[in-house]
Amino acid sequence: MNKGTWLLGRLAQIVPSFVFIGIVVFVLARLLPGDPVSAVLGDHATDATVARITAQLGLDRSIPVQLLHFLGGVVQGEFGTSIAYRIPVSRLILERLPATLILTGLSMAIALALAVPLAFIAALKANRWPDLLIRGVFQVGLSTPIFYVGLLLLTVLAAWAHLFPVGGYGEGWGEHLWHLFLPALTLALSFAAVLMRSLRGAVLDVINAEFVDFARAKGLRARLVLGRHVLRNALIATVSLVGLQVGSLLGGAVITESVFAVPGVGRLMVESIFARDYPVIQALTLVLAVFVSLALLATDIVQMWLDPRVGK
Amino acid sequence: MSLVVRDLRVVFDTPKGPVWAVDGVDLEVAPGAVLGLVGESGSGKSVTLRAIARLLHANATVSGEVLWEDEDVLAMPPDRLRRLRGAEIGIVFQEPMAALNPVLTIGLQIDESLEAHTELDTKGRRARALELLDLVGIAAGGARLGQYPHEFSGGMRQRAMIAIALASSPKLLLADDPTTALDVTIQDQILRLLLRLKAELGMGLVLVTHDLGVVAQTCERVAVMYAGRVCEAGPVASVFASPRHAYTQALLRAMPGEGARAGAKLVPIPGQAPRLDRPAQGCAFQPRCTVSESACETRRPSMETDGDRRFACYAEARL
Ligand SMILES: Nc1ncnc2c1ncn2[C@@H]1O[C@H](COP(=O)(O)OP(=O)(O)OP(=O)(O)O)[C@@H](O)[C@H]1O
Ligand SMILES: [Mg+2]
Numbered sequence: 001m002n003k004g005t006w007l008l009g010r011l012a013q014i015v016p017s018f019v020f021i022g023i024v025v026f027v028l029a030r031l032l033p034g035d036p037v038s039a040v041l042g043d044h045a046t047d048a049t050v051a052r053i054t055a056q057l058g059l060d061r062s063i064p065v066q067l068l069h070f071l072g073g074v075v076q077g078e079f080g081t082s083i084a085y086r087i088p089v090s091r092l093i094l095e096r097l098p099a100t101l102i103l104t105g106l107s108m109a110i111a112l113a114l115a116v117p118l119a120f121i122a123a124l125k126a127n128r129w130p131d132l133l134i135r136g137v138f139q140v141g142l143s144t145p146i147f148y149v150g151l152l153l154l155t156v157l158a159a160w161a162h163l164f165p166v167g168g169y170g171e172g173w174g175e176h177l178w179h180l181f182l183p184a185l186t187l188a189l190s191f192a193a194v195l196m197r198s199l200r201g202a203v204l205d206v207i208n209a210e211f212v213d214f215a216r217a218k219g220l221r222a223r224l225v226l227g228r229h230v231l232r233n234a235l236i237a238t239v240s241l242v243g244l245q246v247g248s249l250l251g252g253a254v255i256t257e258s259v260f261a262v263p264g265v266g267r268l269m270v271e272s273i274f275a276r277d278y279p280v281i282q283a284l285t286l287v288l289a290v291f292v293s294l295a296l297l298a299t300d301i302v303q304m305w306l307d308p309r310v311g312k
Numbered sequence: 313m314s315l316v317v318r319d320l321r322v323v324f325d326t327p328k329g330p331v332w333a334v335d336g337v338d339l340e341v342a343p344g345a346v347l348g349l350v351g352e353s354g355s356g357k358s359v360t361l362r363a364i365a366r367l368l369h370a371n372a373t374v375s376g377e378v379l380w381e382d383e384d385v386l387a388m389p390p391d392r393l394r395r396l397r398g399a400e401i402g403i404v405f406q407e408p409m410a411a412l413n414p415v416l417t418i419g420l421q422i423d424e425s426l427e428a429h430t431e432l433d434t435k436g437r438r439a440r441a442l443e444l445l446d447l448v449g450i451a452a453g454g455a456r457l458g459q460y461p462h463e464f465s466g467g468m469r470q471r472a473m474i475a476i477a478l479a480s481s482p483k484l485l486l487a488d489d490p491t492t493a494l495d496v497t498i499q500d501q502i503l504r505l506l507l508r509l510k511a512e513l514g515m516g517l518v519l520v521t522h523d524l525g526v527v528a529q530t531c532e533r534v535a536v537m538y539a540g541r542v543c544e545a546g547p548v549a550s551v552f553a554s555p556r557h558a559y560t561q562a563l564l565r566a567m568p569g570e571g572a573r574a575g576a577k578l579v580p581i582p583g584q585a586p587r588l589d590r591p592a593q594g595c596a597f598q599p600r601c602t603v604s605e606s607a608c609e610t611r612r613p614s615m616e617t618d619g620d621r622r623f624a625c626y627a628e629a630r631l
Contacts, residue, residue, distance in 0.1 A: 208369065209410070210405060210407060210410035210411050211410060211411055211412055211413040211414070213362075213367050213405070213411075214403075214405055214411040214412070214413075214473075214476075215413065215424075216367060216397065217365055217367055217397055217398070217402075217403040217405070217477075218397065218398040218424065218425040218428065218476065218479075219393075219394045219395060219396070219397035219398030219399055219425070219428050219429060220394070220398075220424060220425070220428050221394065221428070222390070224424065224428075228416070228424075229413050229416070232413075232415050232416070233413070233414070233415055236415070306415060307414075307415055308414075308415060308417075308460040308462070309414065309415075309460070309462055
């Protein structure tokens with residue numbers, strides 16, 4: 001089997017998983033307490049209005065028909081209308097999505113930039129003071145709740161030192177990045193901690209490998225031995241972790257966006273839950289689930305690229 | 313002498329205490345000479361080679377002297393050491409599967425060595441890589457360069473590793489059992505190749521092997537190791553014809569090959585390999601020796617020199 005067919009197989013796998021996610025989201029929405037009709041109308045509507053809205057939302061049809069209708073809509077990017085905002089859910093999500101994507105992308109970049117070099121330093125100085133210091137600091141980061149870290153950074157760097165804005169999103173790319181730096185850093189810390197631990201372990205496993213000694217025996221520069229021979233093998237073990245972490249990263253985004261008043265889908269999710277905006281909740285759950293599967297797919301692709309033995 | 317090793321010692325610091333893996337080894341290799349290094353498993357051959365190239369890890373304490381063309385290897389600064397490795401002293405590791413990086417192509421693994429030690433440009437390096445594969449008998453080198461170690465057979469990997477070690481034409485090759493994974497024909501090809509390189513380039517060779525027949529065929533001198541020590545060294549022909557250490561004699565009787573006297577019955581060496589975490593007070597071979605005397609148990613025999621022969625055995629005269 002070559003890499004092309006492997007990739008095609010992997011892509012084919014993802015289609016049924018999307019259908020499955022769609023069904024789960026549909027069922028979940030029906031299991032939520034309260035019903036959408038009273039969420040739209042409040043508690044004091046007449047029976048006639050209730051019947052009209054029920055028909056309008058398609059809730060008078062049988063469950064399988066509703067499911068097909070829902071899935072059909074999803075395929076066309078049609079998620080209905082937001083109850084709270086009274087605009088199409090798809091438009092609402094598209095408006096809010098960029099902030100979240102920038103936030104998670106930026107935090108991933110920060111996490112990698114922190115974790116990779118520190119993991120190397122920690123592994124090369126294993127059990128000596130630099131290692132203990134790095135691991136200690138990350139341990140604290142890992143055991144502190146995200147919203148607390150966020151508030152701390154906000155107070156110190158934004159409110160006192162005025163280095164960053166206290167919240168919001170700004171206009172244009174430059175401002176977006178500037179506004180999102182603190183929330184991204186907040187989000188990055190716990191991710192970086194997980195990443196650092198995994199990568200440090202992987203580097204320690206690889207660093208004593210025979211092929212690393214052989215690379216040294218060739219008279220290669222230490223930087224090349226580490227950056228090519230060690231890093232690449234160590235990353236293989238860590239990359240799958242990155243994919244798995246995207247889910248918790250998005251979960252963390254919900255909290256961070258609330259703390260930093262970032263107009264992303266995380267905050268939209270919180271608002272929608274409070275407003276019982278079912279169409280939005282449903283669509284967002286679906287979108288986030290799709291993102292997680294895409295992240296896992298991306299992980300597999302990176303892994304395939306790093307490790308020639310994958311797919312053989 | 314191009315390589316001189318004097319009183320080399322390696323102690324490994326392990327969770328269970330120190331392990332004296334190499335315990336006072338002396339070796340000499342003249343330019344372009346071939347030295348065979350033999351001894352049973354665990355006698356310290358690989359550790360000796362790695363100590364010479366300073367490849368041991370932090371848990372190893374190395375002492376003694378390693379002189380390369382009169383330069384102290386153990387005191388070399390990192391830059392000098394890098395030039396020494398690969399460019400002047402090449403190493404072939406014992407296990408080709410473990411020595412090749414599984415995620416890099418063979419081509420890159422050859423290329424990076426050339427890039428580090430030669431002035432060749434990309435095209436020149438590729439040409440040289442093809443030449444090297446051809447040299448070690450890997451056909452269709454062009455396609456092979458883009459392949460990964462797992463796409464090579466065991467013998468191919470071993471040859472690829474030899475090609476890498478030879479990439480920048482070292483003056484000395486430390487070859488740790490370079491023919492183990494190979495069948496007899498290929499083994500013969502590789503040995504011939506190494507000997508040809510020695511003849512053509514004046515490359516010296518330290519050949520670690522378990523095959524005394526190979527030593528008899530290829531080496532000029534041989535050093536026999538036991539428990540981290542050289543117990544006997546000298547010209548191959550005279551050492552094999554008349555061993556002057558009880559262990560050498562036992563080894564010759566135990567191992568098949570041209571080193572053993574033709575027609576003689578194989579006699580395995582009784583007992584177990586010595587423990588390196590508790591060095592013996594006397595001769596390390598004494599517990600397994602069939603000709604030992606009382607002095608062997610209490611006092612370590614010192615190395616004696618007789619012409620071009622060196623040996624450390626009280627029973628030498630009675631062998
Ligand atoms: N990193 C290490 N830590 C602790 N002990 C080690 C280490 N490397 C080697 N040793 C020990 O040193 C001794 C000598 O090992 P070495 O690999 O040199 O033997 P060898 O002569 O090459 O054997 P073989 O013929 O099987 O290759 C062995 O007892 C081994 O267990
Ligand atoms: Mg060995």
